[in-house]
Amino acid sequence: xxxxxxxxxxxxxxxxxxxxxxxxxxxxxxxxxxxxxxxxxxxxxxxxxxxxxxxxxxxxxxxxxxxxxxxxxxxxxxxxxxxxxxxxxxxxxxxxxxxxxxxxxxxxxxxxxxxxxxxxxxxxxxxxxxxxxxxxxxxxxxxxxxxxxxxxxxxxxxxxxxxxxxxxxxxxxxxxxxxxxxxxxxxxxxxxxxxxxxxxxxxxxxxxxxxxxxxxxx
Amino acid sequence: xxxxxxxxxxxxxxxxxxxxxxxxxxxxxxxxxxxxxxxxxxxxxxxxxxxxxxxxxxxxxxxxxxxxxxxxxxxxxxxxxxxxxxxxxxxxxxxxxxxxxxxxxxxxxxxxxxxxxxxxxxxxxxxxxxxxxxxxxxxxxxxxxxxxxxxxxxxxxxxxxxxxxxxxxxxxxxxxxxxxxxxxxxxxxxxxxxxxxxxxxxxxxxxxxxxxxxxxxxxxxxxxxxx
Amino acid sequence: xxxxxxxxxxxxxxxxxxxxxxxxxxxxxxxxxxxxxxxxxxxxxxxxxxxxxxxxxxxxxxxxxxxxxxxxxxxxxxxxxxxxxxxxxxxxxxxxxxxxxxxxxxxxxxxxxxxxxxxxxxxxxxxxxxxxxxxxxxxxxxxxxxxxxxxxxxxxxxxxxxxxxxxxxxxxxxxxxxxxxxxxxxxxxxxxxxxxxxxxxxxxxxxxxxxxxxxxxxxxxxxxxxxxxxxxxxxxxxxxxxxxxxxxxxxxxxxxxxxxxxxxxxxxxxxxxxxxxxxxxxxxxxxxxxxxxxxxxxxxxxxxxxxxxxxxxxxxxxxxxxxxxxxxxxxxxxxxxxxxxxxxxxxxxxxxxxxxxxxxxxxxxxxxxxxxxxxxxxxxxxxxxxxxxxxxxxxxxxxxxxxxxxxxxxxxxxxxxxxxxxxxxxxxxxxxxxxxxxxxxxxxxxxxxxxxxxxxxxxxxxxxxxxxxxxxxxxxxxxxxxxxxxxxxxx
Numbered sequence: 055x056x057x058x059x060x061x062x063x064x065x066x067x068x069x070x071x072x073x074x075x076x077x078x079x080x081x082x083x084x085x086x087x088x089x090x091x092x093x094x095x096x097x098x099x100x101x102x103x104x105x106x107x108x109x110x111x112x113x114x115x116x117x118x119x120x121x122x123x124x125x126x127x128x129x130x131x132x133x134x135x136x137x138x139x140x141x142x143x144x145x146x147x148x149x150x151x152x153x154x155x156x157x158x159x160x161x162x163x164x165x166x167x168x169x170x171x172x173x174x175x176x177x178x179x180x181x182x183x184x185x186x187x188x189x190x191x192x193x194x195x196x197x198x199x200x201x202x203x204x205x206x207x208x209x210x211x212x213x214x215x216x217x218x219x220x221x222x223x224x225x226x227x228x229x230x231x232x233x234x235x236x237x238x239x240x241x242x243x244x245x246x247x248x249x250x251x252x253x254x255x256x257x258x259x260x261x262x263x264x265x266x267x268x269x270x271x272x
Numbered sequence: 273x274x275x276x277x278x279x280x281x282x283x284x285x286x287x288x289x290x291x292x293x294x295x296x297x298x299x300x301x302x303x304x305x306x307x308x309x310x311x312x313x314x315x316x317x318x319x320x321x322x323x324x325x326x327x328x329x330x331x332x333x334x335x336x337x338x339x340x341x342x343x344x345x346x347x348x349x350x351x352x353x354x355x356x357x358x359x360x361x362x363x364x365x366x367x368x369x370x371x372x373x374x375x376x377x378x379x380x381x382x383x384x385x386x387x388x389x390x391x392x393x394x395x396x397x398x399x400x401x402x403x404x405x406x407x408x409x410x411x412x413x414x415x416x417x418x419x420x421x422x423x424x425x426x427x428x429x430x431x432x433x434x435x436x437x438x439x440x441x442x443x444x445x446x447x448x449x450x451x452x453x454x455x456x457x458x459x460x461x462x463x464x465x466x467x468x469x470x471x472x473x474x475x476x477x478x479x480x481x482x483x484x485x486x487x488x489x490x491x492x493x494x495x496x497x498x499x
Numbered sequence: 500x501x502x503x504x505x506x507x508x509x510x511x512x513x514x515x516x517x518x519x520x521x522x523x524x525x526x527x528x529x530x531x532x533x534x535x536x537x538x539x540x541x542x543x544x545x546x547x548x549x550x551x552x553x554x555x556x557x558x559x560x561x562x563x564x565x566x567x568x569x570x571x572x573x574x575x576x577x578x579x580x581x582x583x584x585x586x587x588x589x590x591x592x593x594x595x596x597x598x599x600x601x602x603x604x605x606x607x608x609x610x611x612x613x614x615x616x617x618x619x620x621x622x623x624x625x626x627x628x629x630x631x632x633x634x635x636x637x638x639x640x641x642x643x644x645x646x647x648x649x650x651x652x653x654x655x656x657x658x659x660x661x662x663x664x665x666x667x668x669x670x671x672x673x674x675x676x677x678x679x680x681x682x683x684x685x686x687x688x689x690x691x692x693x694x695x696x697x698x699x700x701x702x703x704x705x706x707x708x709x710x711x712x713x714x715x716x717x718x719x720x721x722x723x724x725x726x727x728x729x730x731x732x733x734x735x736x737x738x739x740x741x742x743x744x745x746x747x748x749x750x751x752x753x754x755x756x757x758x759x760x761x762x763x764x765x766x767x768x769x770x771x772x773x774x775x776x777x778x779x780x781x782x783x784x785x786x787x788x789x790x791x792x793x794x795x796x797x798x799x800x801x802x803x804x805x806x807x808x809x810x811x812x813x814x815x816x817x818x819x820x821x822x823x824x825x826x827x828x829x830x831x832x833x834x835x836x837x838x839x840x841x842x843x844x845x846x847x848x849x850x851x852x853x854x855x856x857x858x859x860x861x862x863x864x865x866x867x868x869x870x871x872x873x874x875x876x877x878x879x880x881x882x883x884x885x886x887x888x889x890x891x892x893x894x895x896x897x898x899x900x901x902x903x904x905x906x907x908x909x910x911x912x913x914x915x916x917x918x919x920x921x922x923x924x925x926x927x928x929x930x931x932x933x934x935x936x937x938x939x940x941x942x943x944x945x946x947x948x949x950x951x952x953x954x955x956x957x958x959x960x961x962x963x964x965x966x967x968x969x970x971x972x973x974x975x976x977x978x979x980x981x982x983x984x985x986x987x988x989x990x
Contacts, residue, residue, distance in 0.1 A: 076547060076639035076673050079632040081617045084555040084643075087626040088562035088663070089656060092569055092649040096657070104570075106599045110623070112660040113649075114569045150570040151600025205652030284781030292784040295791075352776055374780035374815045377787045446837055447847070447872060458847035459876035462837050491838035491867070 094118075101200040102139050103193040103224075104152040111192055112152050113200075116144070132167035132177060135201040139193065155190050157181055167198070174209035174221055175202050183214030196224035273297045274388055277318035279309035279335065280350060281327050285373065289322070292377030298384075306330030310338060313345075320384055323367070324350045325358045333358065333365050340366035346387045346427045363467035368428035369454055370464075386455035387427055390414070402437060405499045407476060407485065409437055418476060428453065429472045432465075436486060436496035445493035469494060515709065516702045523698035524691060531690045535683035543676045547632070550589055550672050551641055555628050557588035558643050558665045565647065571598040571661055580605040583663070592667035597623070598660055611642075613666050618644045622662045632669070639669040708736040712743060724751040769825040775818045782811045813946075820948040824932065827955040834871045834959050836985050841866040841898055841910060848879045849896070858883055861897040868910050869984040874956040878964075881949040882914040882977045890916025890975055900983060908983035909962075915976045920968040929966045930954040953979075960985045 092115060093099075099115035106112045116138070140159035143152045159165070160180045170176040177198055183191070195210045202208035211221040276298050280286040283304070290300045301316045303309035306327050313321070321339060325332035332349060339345055349362045349370040359370055368387050371380055402409045408417040414430060416423045425433065431453050436444065444452075446462040454464055469488075473480040487495055561583040580594040584605035595604040595611050597619070602609040618631045622644025630643045643665040648656040711728055718726040726747060730740035786808040793801040793808075826832045842862035849855050879896070886894040897913040921929060928934045933947040957964040962981030969976050 076543075076632060076634065076669050076676055078634050078639075079630075081615070081621045081629050081631045081644075083621075083625070083627045083629045084551070085559060085628045087628060087646045087648045087656070087658075088559045088565075090563060090647045090649055090659060090661075091566040092659065093566060096649065096651040101651075106660060108623075110660060112570070112599060113657055146572065147570045149573060150598055152570055200651065203652070205655040206657075207655075282777050282781070284778050285784070286781075288781030288784030292787055295788055352773065374776055374783040374818075376812075377784050380784070445839070447839060447844075457851050457876075458844070459851070459872045461873065462835060491869075493838075 096200065097204040100135060100138060101197065101206075102135065103196040103200075104139075104143055104147060105155045105189055105193060107151045107153075109189060111189065111196065112150075113196075114143075114147050114152065132175065132198050132201045133165040135197055136165045136177065136179070136194070139197050155187070155193065157185075170209070170211050170221065172209065174211060176211040176213055176218075178213040179215075181214055182216040183212050183219055184216045191219065191222070192224070195222045199224040273299060274319040274384060275299045275301070275316065276320050276322055276384065277309065277312055277316055278302045278322040279304075279306060279327065279332070280322070280324040281305065282324075285324075285350075289377070289380060293381065293384075296377065296381055298381075306332070306335040306338075309335060313339065318345070320346045320348065320388060322348050322350060322371075322380070322384075325362055326352070333361050336362060336365040336367055340426065344424055344426050344430075348383055348387060359461075360463060360467065363464060364470070366426055366471065368426055368468075370461075382455070389455070404437060404440065404497065405485065409433065416476070423475050425475060426471070428464075428468050429475070432468050433472060433476070433486075433496075436494065440497045441495055443489050443492050443495045449494065465494075516706055519702040519705060520695065520698045523701060524694060527691055527694035527698070528687070531687040531694075535687050539679050539683045542679050546672055546675050546679075547669070550669065551630055551632075553589050554587075554592070554641055554665065554667055555630055555643050555645075557586070558583075558592075558645055558663075559628055561586050562645050562647055562663050567647075567659070567661070569649075569659055571596075571601060571659075573598075573601045573603065576601065576603040577605070580663075583665075587665070587667060590667050590669075590671065592665040595664040595666070597662045597664075611664065611666050613640045614642050614644075614664050618642055618664070619662075622646050622664070626656070626658055639673050641665075641667045641669050643667070705736070708740060712740065715743065715747075719747060719750070724754055765825060765828045768821065769829065772818050772821040772825060775814075776822070779811065779815050779818060783815050786811050817946040817948075820946040820952060823952055824948055824955070827952075827959070832955070832959055834874070834985065836869050836871050838867060838869055839872050839875075840864075841868040841870075844868075844870075844872055844875055845879050845896060845898060845912070848876045849883070851876075852880060852884075854883060854887070857887060857892065857894065859893050859895045861895065863898060866898065866900060866910065866983075869986065870910070870960060870981065871956075871985070874959065878953050878956050878979060879912065879914070881953040882912075882979070885949060886914050886916035886918075886975065886977070890918030893917055901980070903980070903982070909980045910983045912979040912981075913976060914979075915969060915974055917974045920973055921966060921975045926966055926968075930964070957981060 094115055094117055096113075096115055098118070100118050102114050102116065104112045104114055137159060139154060140156050142154045142156075165180070166178045168176050168178075175198065177194075179194075186194070191212065194212060196206060198210045199208045200206035202210075206224045209221045209223050212219045276293055278286060278289055278293075278300060280289065280302065281304050286302050286304065290302050293300050301312055301318065303312050307330055309321075309323075310330075323332045323335055327335070330338075336347055336349070339347060347367045349359070349367045350373055351359055351362070351370050352373050362370060369383055371383055400410060400412050402411070406419045408420070410416070411434060416425055416430070416433060432449065435449065435453050446465045447458045447460075449465045450456040450460040450462065451458055453468075454460065456464070469486055470480075473483050473486055476485050477483045484499060485496060487497070489495060565579060576596055576598070580596055580603055584592060584594045593604060593606045593611065595602070595606075595609070595614065604610065613633050613635055615631060615633060618629065621627075621629050623646065626646055626648055628643065628645045630641055633640045633642055645663045645665070647659045647661040647663065649659050651657045708728075708731075715726045715728050724747065727744045728740040730737045730744065789804045789808045793804045796804060823832075842864055845862055846855075846860065849858055849860060883894060883896060894917075895913075895915045897911075897915070899911050899913075901909045901911050903909045925934075930950045930953070932951040954964055957979055960981040962979060964977060964979045967976050967978070968974065
């Protein structure tokens, strides 16, 4: 009897006192990210994807040098952009700890971009793409995609001196650390946490994967 | 030898006591009922009555009262211990002493002798008749008169009065009175004394409720006077 | 409620009333506490939620004001952070930023110790705002992680790689929550105090029948077996009352039967003695005749006649003693007290039985006592007679007065002999009726009731008698203690 009432009292005390004050919580998601203004804007600048010391994909936007002189120019072409990427970070980018993580490009003219099926683009690089790490592939894919269109939705197929990779989309904006994937396997291309408003892009990514017909697992 | 009338309904007791007393020289007449006993009383003229309390028909107490109506015959009750209430009633009715059955003949005879024994004559130099207030006590003639009128006192009452008046204002304990007046043991039944005192007071006191002659000293006993 | 208790009875530390009230209060406390706790939690969550939502929204708002180059320029970053830090809502906060290898903050240190790795990982891998409450050194903090994204094209947002963190102390919220606790407690305690009233009322309603039961039980215990309880209602207590009544009824019947049986047994003993007495009266009256005539008879007949005479006497004594015991059993024994000189009384007893020269008497003069002389004579005579019969000479009778336990004066009579003493196994039974110390002994000189009658007589005086052996283990000592003034001590 006494032991039971002691237990009841203890429980009561826990309920009353243990819940006092401000308890800790887990990490709780609360709304979307903060959308900031960048300048130059992605559409008017040269968008390159570098990498952070933590292995994250880091977009940088450089002013186009020729923009002011040639306002009507269609913007930098993919070979130019890819060459800029391979050229490595500028000093200010390096100050922020950003690197390119790519090998040296033998020559500027060696990069060719030709249209691929379904609005994609195939970029031929004068290097062995098979040796590139995942992040490097992704840097290339995203950089090329954002060069091809403002929203970076263009599927990209990389062809090197050794082989050609599966077409990929610069898509996975949720977990930058795990991208890119050289092949777009269906499972990998359907991130569950994607936000509303991005459904269209996902759809196109799926389509691209189906177009490839032979999704070979990594 | 004294003549004894025994009223007892139980034949064995009757016969046994009669036999015992007769052998000791008493003249004994027996009766088995109160009525027969009263009849024998007038004819036999005993010196003493031995009366069983539990009698068929007229019981011992009634017989006792009847006798006391016109006689100062010494009466000894025969009783069975445990009939305490009857003892008191018997004593109130005027019995002088009682004997608890069963009793040896020698005990019965001793009681008879005690009841019949006269109080010792006072020593010389005392008047034959003493006057205490309105009481005139004649020790020789064994009569007591109040205001010249003679009082009928039973033997035990007479003896008690004589004993008390022999030493006026002296306190006697109940036990002393039992020893001297009744010749009982010191540890006898003090109710004998109390009952006798009550009876005596009824006869000699003006107001028995506040006695003058026989006074009680609580915790000690009785004394005669002071007047 | 205070129960009178017999020795050895165990008692709970709290009475029934206390326990009932405590139980009631416990229930009240539990319900009040639960209500208070739940209300408190809701209120606390509301307080904290409001603070958090405000903080997260406000932080996002502040961050969204930013314009930036990519890559982020580390030099201007700290100024920007300080600017945001000043605009903290609802409280000032510290703002931290991570970009590539750049770590900047509005505070002195570029990184915070409060921000957990989980929050960092979430903020950097997930384009959502997120927060975490952390308690460090007893101070609660709200930490917010806010990744900055930029718009790419019409529909697409891309992470900038810049993640901002805000760290806000929740001291005020804590104070608010503590105020809630105080409020809950202050609300609950008067509630408990008020609950005491119905608790006492309920306890009373439960305890009244219990008290009645107790009174009834006490009443039964003091011999009033016809005690019954009024059983009202149909609750457990009423059942208990009914059960009590039934049990009491059965007990009364059983006791009644027992008493009747006992009364029958006593009456039988009394009747037998009574019936024996009448023939004995006749026989005893003639034993003298037998004794006298025996001398003249032939030896065998003479022996037979003397035997009958002697045994008749003993039988008479036995019957008298039986009658006496029956009277005690029937509580018909009367005490006729008188004022006596105690020494004189004992001296007369010894004289009467001619024991004066065989018994040493130590009888101080002047002790006046109130007792029944006849019964006291029986007591002394039985004890001295017993000592003379079973103990060794000399037998000593001592008389003295003493103060009893409750202050009453006692008359103490001691009868000691110089015999072998009483065997220890006999001592407890020495006052039993017909108890024979020696099983082989056929019959003692007495009736076997002497000491039992002694005990009853002493008890009738309100006294005690005990038997023991003398200091050297030799000689039995019987000690009688009676009130010096029987019938007066008891007011």
